[in-house]
Amino acid sequence: MTALRVDVDALATARTAHHDLSAQFAALEGDRTAADLPDGALGKMIASDEILAAFRSRYTGLGEAIAALTEAYRNIGDGLAATAEGYALTDEQVAALHARLEAVLR
Numbered sequence: 360m361t362a363l364r365v366d367v368d369a370l371a372t373a374r375t376a377h378h379d380l381s382a383q384f385a386a387l388e389g390d391r392t393a394a395d396l397p398d399g400a401l402g403k404m405i406a407s408d409e410i411l412a413a414f415r416s417r418y419t420g421l422g423e424a425i426a427a428l429t430e431a432y433r434n435i436g437d438g439l440a441a442t443a444e445g446y447a448l449t450d451e452q453v454a455a456l457h458a459r460l461e462a463v464l465r
Contacts, residue, residue, distance in 0.1 A: 370443035377436035384429040391422060 396414060401407040 365443075365446045367443045367447050370439050370446070374436045374439035374443065377432045377439060381429050381432035381436060384425050384432065388422060388425045388429065391418070391425065 395418065396411060398411070401411055404410070
């Protein structure tokens, strides 16, 4: 109804894509945690405990990064949904106001 044209369907498509990315990263995190090395996985090598500790530290950091990406994509998707809803609602309100004003002016 306003002169501003927003493709609400494109926003909805982008929302779905971002929520899908969030779900993919959440699934990746599940796979990552399932693949952790158990104690003794590196055998009796010299400094194997230090190597395993370094691996676990980096693996934990990877998990934190994946969790951040999961949340970021979910938040972007939620923001796009709110944006689309806001534009649609505003357009409906402008159309209703326009109709009421036309009725009064007739």
